[in-house]
Amino acid sequence: MQTTRRNLFKLGALAAASTALPSLAMAAGEATVERAAKPLRILILGGTGFTGPFQVRYALARGHKVTLFNRGRSPSPEWDDEVEQLHGDRNTGDLKALEGREWDVCIDNPTSLPFWVRDAGRVLKGRVGHYLFVSTISVYADGSRPGITEDAPLAPYGGRDAMAETRETLIADMGNLYGPLKALSEAEARKQFGANTTIVRPGYIVGPRDQTDRFTYWPHRIAQGGDILVPGDGTDPVQIIDGRDLGEWMIRLAENGTTGTFNACGPDYTLTTDAMVHGCHAVTGGPASFTHVPADFLESQEVGFPIWVSRRHPQFGGYGAVSNARAIEAGLTFRPLATTVADLLEWFRSLPPERQARLEAGPSREQEARILQAWKARAGG
Template identity: 75%
Template sequence: MTTRRDLLKFSALAAAAAALPPFAFAQGIRPVGKAAKPLDILILGGTGFTGPFQVKYALERGHKVTLFNRGKRPSPEWPGEVEQLHGDRNTGDLKALEGRKWDVCIDNPTSLPVWVRDAGKVLAGNVGHYLFISSISAYADGSKPGMTEAAAVAAYKGKDAMAETMETLRADMENLYGPLKALSEAEARKQFGERVTIVRPGYIVGPRDETDRFTYWPHRVAQGGEMLVPGDGSDPVQIIDGRDLAEWMIRLAETQTFGTFNAVGPEKPLTTQAMLQGCERVTGGKPTYTHVTSEFLEEKKVELPIWVSDSSGPYAGYGAVSNARAIGAGLTYRPFDTTVKDLMAWFHGLPAERQAKLRAGITREEEAALLKEWRARQGA
C-alpha cells in the first residue's frame, strides 16, 4: 500500500519531472560536444522509445536529421531543426525518400524483411551507412550464457518471409519475431553490402519506456511490504538505458563502425538481488523479500518481467549475453541508479490513470495469493 510519505515523495518527483524541459532526461550528467564531421542522418521511425533520444543527441553533435514515418505520433518539441517526411512502410509507400541522399540511415522499427527490401530499393546507393536495430531474440539458441555475435541465428519455418506482415507477426510473435529479425539482418546485408551495422539489444529501459517491464521492479520495491522475488537472487539481469543505446548508435555512425554487436548492459554483471538493492537506494523502499523457485512460478504460469532463470531452459542465456564487442566499439553506460531515478521521475510525471495499472508484472493481489500458497507449501 502506498503511504502518505510515499505519495508526497512521488508527487515531488512528478513535479520535478513536469518542470523539466523536453528531453531533460536525454543527456543526463554527460556533456555533449560537437562531432568532428557533421552528418546528414535519416532515421526511419524516430518518434518511439529510443528514436527521440537519437534525434536530440544527433542535433547536439551538430548533425542534420531527417525523420521518415507515418506521422501518426505527435513529434516532440525538437531542440533544433528536423525535417519530417511521411510515408507508410506497411503499404510500401516510400516515395518521400526517392531521389534523396543521406550519409547514414538508422532503421529503428523494422521487424519484417520486406521492409528492409523496400528500403533498399529506394536507399541502396543513396546512403553510405545503414544501421539496423535487431534483437538478441534473433539467436537460435537462447539457453547458453555468454552468447557472442558469432552464435547461430533463428531459422524461419514459414512459407514466405517476404509475405509476412505486422498482422501475421503479432499473431505469432513467439515463433516469428526472432526468425524475422534474423532475416531482416540478412536482407540488410543483401541490400546495403558491407556498410551495415547490426545492433542487437536485449531489454531497453529508462525514461519513455511504455512497456513497464523494468519499471515494475522499482515501482514494487518502493511500495515496500512482503515482496515475491524469483529465484535465490543470483540470477543474471541485463538491461540497457535507451539513452545509452541511442547515443551509441549516433557514435557508431560517426565512426563508420560496421558489423554486428550485442547491445546489452550493464558493463559488469548484475544479479536480481543487486538490481533490487539498487531500486532500494533510489526509491527508499524497504520491502522484505520472499524468494520462490522458478519451478513454482512455472507451475503457476507466472511471468515476471526482465528476470530470466539461470536454470536450464530455452531462455536461460538471455540474461548473460556477451557485450564485450560492443564495449570495444565504444558502448558506455550510465550508472544504474541514474537510470532508475530518471525512469521513476518520468513515470510519476505520467497521468494518474496511467500509473494506476502497470503494463507488466503481477498485481499486489496476485502477489499476495502466490505468497500465501508458497508459505503453505513450505509449512510456514
C-alpha cells in the same frame, strides 16, 4: 531446481549490490555533449518511439542534421524546426518521400519485417553511406546457454515466404516469427547495403519513455514497499540497457563509420536479481522486505515476472548473460543503474494517474500476495 531461500536478503547481498552502483550524487548529473568533428546528414526511420527521440536529441547536440521518416502518427513538437519530418507508410510500400534524396547515414529503428528492409534498399541503395539496423538478441537459435556471441547460429524461418509476412501475421504468431523474421531482416540489410551495414542486437531496453513496463515494474513495486516477491534465489543474471545509452551509442557508431554486428546488452558487470532489486531500493528508499520464491514453484503458479529469467531455464537461460564484449570494445557505455531507476521513476510519475495504476507487465499486487502466501504455506514460513 534452484536453491530455496525464504529469509530476507543478507546484509552482505545489499553491500555487494551497493558496490556495483555509483553514488546517487554521481548519477544525478549528465555529461556535457561535445560537438562531433564532422556533421552528418542522418535519416532515422521511425524516430518517435522509444529510443528514436534519444537518438535525435543526441544527434542534434552533436551538430548533425536529422531527418525523420514515419507515418506521422506520433508527432514530436519538441523538435520544433530542428528536424526535417518526412511521412510515408512502409506497410503499404509508400516511400515516395525518400526518393531522390541522399544521406550519410540511415538508422532503421522499427523494422521487424524483411520486406521493409528490401523496400528501403530499393529507394536508398547508393544514396546512404551507412545503414544501421536495430535487431534483437531474439535472433539466436539457442538461448539456453550463457555467453552467446554475435557469431552464434540464428533462428531459422519455417514459413513459406518471409517477404509475404506482414504486421498482422507477425502479431498473430509473435512467438515463432519475431526472432526468425528479425534474422532475415538482418540478412536483407546486408544484401541491400553490403559492407556498410551495422547490426545492433539489444536485449531488454529500459528507462524513461519505456511503455512496456517490463523493468518499470521493479522500481515501481519496490517503491510501494511491503513484502516483495523476488523470483529465483537472487543469483540469476539480468541484462538491461538504458534507451539513452543505446540511442547515443548508435549515433557514435555512425560518426565512426563502425560496421559489423553487436550485442547491445548491459551493464558491463554481472548484474544479479539481488543487485537489481537492491539497486532499485537504494533509489526508492522506504520500508521494504524481500522474499525469494524458487523458479519451479513460480512455474506452477503460471505468473511471470518481467526481466528475470532463470539461468536454468532450458530454452532461455542464457538471455541474462549474453556476451557484450564486442559492443563495449566498439564504445558502448552504460549509465549507472541508479540513474536509470531515478529518471525512469520521475518520468513514470509524470504520466496520468490512470496510466500509473495500469502496468503493462508483472503480476498485480493481489497475484503477488497470493503467490507469497502459497509459498510460505508450502515452505512452512
